Amino acid sequence: MSQNTSSAVMQQRSEPHDSLDDFPTQPWATRALCEHVLKGCHLASKTVWEPACNRMHMAAPLAEYFRSVASSDVHDYGIEPDTNGFPFQYDFLFMGKSPIVNSDWIISNPPFRLAEQFIARARDLATEGVAMIVRTSFLEGVGRYENLFSKNPPSIVAQFSERVPMVKGRLTATGSTATSYCWLVWLNGVTTTKLVWIPPCRKKLERADDYAAYREVAA
Ligand SMILES: C[S@@+](CC[C@H](N)C(=O)[O-])C[C@H]1O[C@@H](n2cnc3c(N)ncnc32)[C@H](O)[C@@H]1O
Known part of the structure; x- marks a missing residue:
């Protein structure tokens, strides 16, 4: 058995307590949500808010569907x-009156250490559903079970069959990762959980210009 020690792996999302958790999501992973998990949700007639939009790598593909x-x-x-x-600067966890009201969906890759709070805030605000991409290991843990999953289980756990490489501070086109990710979806009014797998789709859902602004220089 070997251990993957590539820089992408070594930059897993274990961040200082006050970190912004600046790990952009490859756009194909958001398209996978729209194509394979939320199909049938009539997204073309819906509104969505990406409240931790970073450099817009998730907001941009969402605009292709919503x-x-x-x-x-x-x-x-x-x-x-x-x-x-848009985008505007806003602390999503600020509990005052929200600047966006009646968004059908709230979809994001939340900062890991604040993910539970992001999910709770998003579920309070979205009128139809919430989707958050998280490490699959987010599903375990007694505290998270007691605080979140036992009370508000997701309607859908959508596990990626492929890896979604994320590195700190930039979008990577080529990185690898030992970290597994899934989408968690809460549909308002649905209280049972369905497990689905996102089939291999990266090749089909990647666009030539996805990484243009942050193209990596080959070593
Ligand atoms: C993992 S990155 C995700 C970026 C983007 N959603 C994507 O997928 O490409 C987490 C983002 O959360 C933002 N963030 C951290 N705390 C926040 C807060 N309280 N309110 C809004 N955004 C926050 C960070 O600035 C960072 O851009």
């Missing part, structure tokens, strides 16, 4: 706001 996309992040990553003012 009627409109709102985006925000607690940190300013230097993305020029569009004519609707």
Whole structure:
């Protein structure tokens, strides 16, 4: 048995307590959610909010499927706001009145250490459903079971059959990872959990320009 010690693996998401958890998601993983998990949810007529949008690598593919996309992040990553003012700077866990109301969906890759709070806040705000990509290991843990899963189990656990490499501070086109990810979906009113597998789809769902702005220089 060998251990994968590539830099992507070594940069797993074990971050300092006050870290922003800056790990962008490869766009194909968001397309996989829309194509394989939320198909039948009539996304083309729905609105979505990506509340930890970082450099827009999740918000951009969501715009391919949803009627409109709102985006925000607690940190300013230097993305020029569009004519609707998105993205805007906002702490999603600030419990005051939300600047976005009646969003059908809230979808994100939340900072790992704040994922439970993100899920709770998103479920309070979204009118139809919430989807969060998390490490598959997020499903275990007594505290998380007691606080979250025993009370509010996800409607769908969608396990990736392929790995979704994420590295700190940039989108990677080529990285590998030993970390497994899944999408957790809460559909309002559904209280039982269905386990599904996302079939291999990276090759089909990747676009040539997905990594253009952050193209890695070959070593
Ligand atoms: C794992 S990254 C995900 C980025 C993006 N969703 C993606 O998938 O490419 C987590 C993001 O959460 C943001 N973040 C951390 N705490 C936050 C908060 N309280 N409110 C909003 N965004 C926050 C970070 O700035 C970072 O961009």
